[in-house]
Amino acid sequence: MIAISRRQILISGLFLWLFAVVGTTLVALTEFGTSDAIAENERRVLLRNLYALLPRDRLDNDIATDTLELPPSTLLGTGQTSTAYRARLQGEPVAVIFNSVAPDGYNGRIHLLVGVYVDGSLAGVRVVRHAETPGLGDGIEIRKSSWITGFDGKSLTNPDASGWRVKRDGGEFDQLTGATITPRAVVAAVRNTLLYYRHNTDMIF
Amino acid sequence: MTNNNEIIRNGLWGNNVALVQLLGLCPLLAVTSTVINGVGLGIATLITLVLSNTIVSLIRGFVRKEVRLPVFVLIIASVVTIIELGMKALFYDLYLVLGIFIPLIVTNCAIIGRAEGFASRNPVGPAALDGLVMGMGFLGVLALLGGLREIVGFGTLFANAHLMFGDAAKSLAIHVNPDYPGFLLAVLPPGAFFGLALLISAKNWLDLRPREKSATAEALVEGA
Numbered sequence: 001m002i003a004i005s006r007r008q009i010l011i012s013g014l015f016l017w018l019f020a021v022v023g024t025t026l027v028a029l030t031e032f033g034t035s036d037a038i039a040e041n042e043r044r045v046l047l048r049n050l051y052a053l054l055p056r057d058r059l060d061n062d063i064a065t066d067t068l069e070l071p072p073s074t075l076l077g078t079g080q081t082s083t084a085y086r087a088r089l090q091g092e093p094v095a096v097i098f099n100s101v102a103p104d105g106y107n108g109r110i111h112l113l114v115g116v117y118v119d120g121s122l123a124g125v126r127v128v129r130h131a132e133t134p135g136l137g138d139g140i141e142i143r144k145s146s147w148i149t150g151f152d153g154k155s156l157t158n159p160d161a162s163g164w165r166v167k168r169d170g171g172e173f174d175q176l177t178g179a180t181i182t183p184r185a186v187v188a189a190v191r192n193t194l195l196y197y198r199h200n201t202d203m204i205f
Numbered sequence: 206m207t208n209n210n211e212i213i214r215n216g217l218w219g220n221n222v223a224l225v226q227l228l229g230l231c232p233l234l235a236v237t238s239t240v241i242n243g244v245g246l247g248i249a250t251l252i253t254l255v256l257s258n259t260i261v262s263l264i265r266g267f268v269r270k271e272v273r274l275p276v277f278v279l280i281i282a283s284v285v286t287i288i289e290l291g292m293k294a295l296f297y298d299l300y301l302v303l304g305i306f307i308p309l310i311v312t313n314c315a316i317i318g319r320a321e322g323f324a325s326r327n328p329v330g331p332a333a334l335d336g337l338v339m340g341m342g343f344l345g346v347l348a349l350l351g352g353l354r355e356i357v358g359f360g361t362l363f364a365n366a367h368l369m370f371g372d373a374a375k376s377l378a379i380h381v382n383p384d385y386p387g388f389l390l391a392v393l394p395p396g397a398f399f400g401l402a403l404l405i406s407a408k409n410w411l412d413l414r415p416r417e418k419s420a421t422a423e424a425l426v427e428g429a
Contacts, residue, residue, distance in 0.1 A: 030287045
C-alpha cells in the first residue's frame with residue numbers, strides 16, 4: 001500500500017479548493033458582465049411573444065412589467081405561481097395574457113400564452129414550449145401551421161361548451177392530420193384559461 | 206513526441222471523436238436534426254475543447270494526480286458555464302434552440318477524455334491543437350449528420366441559419382423540394398442512430414478500401 005502523508009492530502013485538498021475558487025470567480029465575473037445583455041434578450045423575446053397576441057396599437061402600457069403573479073391553479077394547469085401580463089390603453093384594461101399549461105399533451109406539458117380581452121374573448125394563443133411529435137403534433141406551432149389562429153376571437157359562448165372540442169369529439173376545432181391528442185389538450189387548456197378568467201376577472205384588473 | 210501532422214490526422218479522421226472514439230453521443234444524437242443545430246453545438250464544443258485542453262496543459266505540472274479528475278471537471282464546468290452565458294448574451298435565439306444541450310457539453314466524455322488522455326501529458330501548443338482538431342472532427346460529423354437528417358427529414362438545408370449568423374443568412378436556407386412531404390423517421394431519434402451508423406460504416410469502408418487494393422496487389426505479386 002502506498003502511504004499518503006497527511007501533508008500531501010492537505011496540499012491536494014488546498015489545490016482543489018483553489019481551483020474551485022478560481023473557477024467560481026471566473027463564472028461569477030462572466031455572469032456579472034453578461035447579465036444585462038441576457039435580461040435584455042429575455043425581455044425582447046418576451047415582448048415579441050406578447051405583441052404577437054395583441055396588436056401594438058391596442059395598448060400603451062409597459063406590458064412586460066405590468067404583471068401579476070397568479071397562485072397555482074388547476075384551470076391554468078400551473079403547479080407553481082405563474083405570471084400574467086396586463087395590457088392597458090390610457091389606463092383602461094384592454095387584455096390579459098396568461099401563461100397556461102396543457103398538462104395532457106401527447107408528450108408531456110404544452111406551455112401556452114393565452115391572450116384574453118376584457119370582454120372574455122380570445123386575443124390569440126401561442127405555444128411557447130412543447131415536446132410534441134415533430135411533423136405531427138408540432139402543427140400547433142405558428143411557424144408550422146396556422147392551426148393555433150383558429151382560437152382568435154373565440155370565447156366561452158362562441159362556441160358553447162359542447163363546441164369546445166376537436167371535430168372528432170363533436171366540437172368545432174380542427175384536429176391536425178395524424179394528431180388528435182395534441183389539439184385536444186390545447187383546446188381544453190384554452191377553454192380552462194377562459195374559465196379561469198371568468199372566475200377571477202375582479203382579481204386580475 | 207507526437208508531431209502536429211499526426212495530431213491533425215488523428216483529430217479529423219483516424220481517431221475522430223464521434224466516428225471512432227464514439228464519445229459525446231448524447232449531444233450528437235440529440236441536436237443533429239438540422240445543420241444549424243449541429244454546427245451551433247459543434248462550435249460550442251470546439252471552443253470548450255480548445256480552452257479546457259489549453260488550461261489542463263498549462264497546469265499539468267502542478268496538478269497532483271489524486272485530484273486531477275475533479276480539477277479537470279471543475280475547469281470544464283467553468284468553461285461551459287461561461288460559454289453558456291456568452292451564448293445567452295450574444296446569440297439568444299440560438300440559445301433558445303440549443304440551450305438545454307449546452308450544459309450537456311460538461312458530460313461529453315470526449316472533453317475529459319482529451320484532457321486526461323492528451324492535454325495532461327503534452328505541452329500547451331500540441332494540446333490546444335489537439336483540442337482544435339478534435340473539436341473540428343466532432344463539428345464536422347455534427348454538421349454532416351445534421352445535413353443528412355435535415356435533407357431527408359424536412360427537405361431543406363441550412364434552415365434557421367439566421368439564428369446564428371444574423372438575418373443576412375436567411376437567404377442561405379435551401380428548400381431542395383418545396384413540396385417535400387417530410388420523412389419523420391429521420392427527424393426523430395432513431396434517425397440519428399441510423400444516420401450515425403451510415404456515417405461510421407462509410408468511414409470504415411473508406412479506410413478499408415486502400416488496404417484491400419494493396420492486398421490484391423501483393424497477391425498478384427506473389428502469384429507472379
